[in-house]
Structures are given as C-alpha cells and as structure tokens.
C-alpha cells in the first residue's frame with residue numbers, strides 16, 4: 468500500500484478497502500505513517516465521508532490497535548453507558564448504583580472532564596482515597612462481587628484513537644460523522660461489554676448542537692454497534708440548559724447523592740430512568756421498560772440504590788463518610804447570587820456558558836494537566852420555564868477566588884434569557900434510536 472494512493476482514492480470519493488484501512492491504522496499507531504499524510508486523509512474523509520462498511524472497518528481497526536478487555540469472567544450481560552458529554556451531567560453517578568442494585572452488571576470506563584464538559588472520574592475523586600485506575604482483574608472481580616465498577620480508561624485502550632483525536636483536534640476534522648463514530652465506538656468495543664447504552668446529548672452544551680446531526684450520529688453508532696454484534700441503543704437527550712441544578716464537581720456529587728436518596732431534580736431523573744430502563748431490558752432482568760422504570764423507582768425509595776453507592780465507593784477505597792454526611796464536603800469560600808434583571812419567564816440558560824463559567828472559576832480544565840478546584844461551580848435557582856422576579860437569584864456562583872467572579876457572572880448573564888412570554892420546561896428525551 469502506498470499512502471499517497473490511499474489519500475488520492477479518498478480525495479476522489481472512492482471506497483477504501485478493508486486492507487487499506489487496517490494498514491493505515493496500524494502504520495499510524497506504530498509511527499510508520501507521518502502526521503501530514505494522515506492529516507490529508509482525514510480532510511479527504513471529512514469532505515467525502517465513509518460508507519458503513521468503511522466505518523465498521525475503521526472502528527474495528529482502531530479498536531484492535533490496543534488492548535481488548537476480556538470481561539467473559541463476569542456473569543450476566545455486561546453493560547456500558549456512554550454520554551457524548553454535557554454540563555451538569557452527573558447521570559452515571561446516579562444511574563450506575565440504581566441499576567447495579569437491581570442486578571445489572573455495570574462495567575464502566577469513564578473519562579476526565581475537558582473544556583466546558585465534566586467527567587465522571589474527576590467527580591469520583593471527591594471521595595478521598597477513591598481508586599480510579601483499577602487493574603483488569605480488580606475491575607472484573609468488583610463487577611462480579613457488587614455489580615458495579617467505574618475506572619479510568621486504561622492507557623492502551625484504542626491508542627489509534629488517542630493519536631487520531633489529537634490530530635483531528637488541530638486539523639479541524641473533529642466534526643465528521645464517520646470519524647466521531649469510529650472514535651467513540653472503537654473505545655466502547657475495546658471496553659468489552661455485551662451491551663452499550665449511548666446518551667447522545669443535543670443542544671447548546673453538547674457536542675451536537677442540533678437534532679438532525681445528533682440523530683445522524685446516533686444512527687451511525689447504533690448501526691456500527693449492531694454490526695459488531697452488540698446490544699445497543701442511543702437516547703437523544705436535551706443539553707440546552709445544564710442538567711439538574713448543580714455544575715461543578717463536589718456540587719454535582721452532592722446533587723447525585725441527594726438524587727440517590729430520592730430528592731433528584733426532575734430533568735436529571737428523567738434521563739436516569741430512560742437510560743436505566745434500557746439497561747435493565749438489555750440485561751434481561753425485565754422485558755418491559757415501564758416495569759424496569761418501576762424497579763428503579765423502588766430501588767431509590769427503598770434506600771437500596773444509595774446503599775449500593777456506599778458499597779461502590781468503599782469497594783474502590785473511597786471514604787464513604789462524605790456520602791453519608793454531606794457536611795464533610797468543604798464548600799467554596801465565596802457564594803454570590805446572579806440576579807435576574809427583569810420579571811418574566813426563563814427562556815434560556817445556555818449550557819455551554821454555564822460550563823465555561825464553572826471552568827473559569829477553576830472547576831474545569833483547558834488542558835489535561837490543569838488541576839481542578841473541586842468546590843467551585845454554579846448552583847441554579849431557576850430552570851427554563853420557571854417564572855422569575857427582577858432581583859431574584861437565577862443562580863449562585865461558588866468561588867474560591869474573588870477575582871474570578873466577575874467573568875463568571877458576565878458569562879452567566881449573557882447566557883440567561885428572560886422574556887414576558889410564557890415558556891415550557893424543557894423536554895428531556897428527544898428521540899430514541901434502537
């Protein structure tokens with residue numbers, strides 16, 4: 468294979484063969500093909516796309532570029548849940564323990580937050596001692612013992628994706644459906660579960676800003692998952708405003724714990740129940756989604772879900788006293804309201820700006836090496852569809868540095884739209900692709 472010929476072929480919109488795709492991925496992973504040729508190929512793919520066969524080959528080649536987890540020693544249908552990212556997204560922390568307490572084996576690899584979106588691994592580090600890098604053996608043993616383990620992505624999981632993603636990031640080739648599909652699905656397939664439930668977020672705070680693109684991505688990922696013989700479904704969920712009320716690491720963990728005790732915000736619980744009922748159906752514990760949802764509600768009201776959370780934190784070495792007594796979390800030193808400038812209905816709380824505001828307070832990272840401040844963030848007092856009076860708090864900024872407050876406040880004020888016209892609460896579940 469000559470790399471030049473592969474680039475030329477894709478430039479002309481022709482189909483690449485399976486052998487060509489595997490050779491490109493192997494060659495690039497091992498440093499035998501230079502960045503400049505892969506950059507050219509990525510741009511050709513960006514403009515000419517890939518058909519389903521090419522997408523599947525690309526996904527499988529990337530998946531096989533590193534370790535494939537062997538979860539066969541875990542009993543039952545092993546399930547992974549993945550979100551394409553959002554603001555205030557603490558779904559995994561609530562959903563995982565609920566479905567695990569019902570008997571669904573949750574084997575989850577999670578990431579850290581980057582940019583305006585948060586990451587589950589950062590949030591779990593709110594519990595001192597929590598081990599976010601389990602060995603494969605510890606991971607599988609824990610899922611067998613208590614039905615849930617969450618670990619950071621192992622270093623050698625889909626290394627081709629790590630290199631390709633970094634290159635796409637600097638060559639303006641991130642937002643292409645074949646490339647996003649293969650990037651996400653290669654990691655999901657390498658993670659070795661039998662079933663995958665995808666939360667494809669849509670809206671201002673999401674990677675996909677409109678429904679059409681999100682639906683296309685969801686269909687593409689579900690298609691690839693099915694061709695790879697996985698049980699898979701994608702739920703499109705609204706990410707125009709932050710999910711729940713809290714944005715920021717400790718603040719979100721506290722909200723998640725309250726949700727597990729039965730005091731979760733409606734929008735968060737809607738997403739949790741929709742994804743969870745799909746996971747329960749995949750696990751074959753229940754065939755009917757409505758009945759699965761009832762099982763989840765019972766797990767919360769009986770306290771079983773919260774007890775499972777405690778068991779999970781302790782199994783990974785975390786100090787569960789933080790979950791048992793929320794006053795252990797040290798709050799930020801400054802808490803200031805952002806007040807409404809007029810009477811009316813809240814029409815928008817643009818999620819991306821809330822994420823950026825939290826990041827600017829120190830709650831997120833611009834690069835992977837940044838250290839985050841766990842206590843800072845934003846707690847909403849209003850949601851889209853609520854009425855508000857001039858001077859009432861829209862939200863509260865939690866800060867540890869007074870010099871960072873003004874910028875966060877400005878971002879929030881610009882992201883808040885109030886109007887006299889009546890406005891409905893947001894619909895959370897936009898579509899389901901099975």
Ligand code: URA
Nearest residue numbers: 641646647648650651
């Ligand atoms: N998340 C990923 O892992 N890959 C992409 O390409 C986009 C989002």
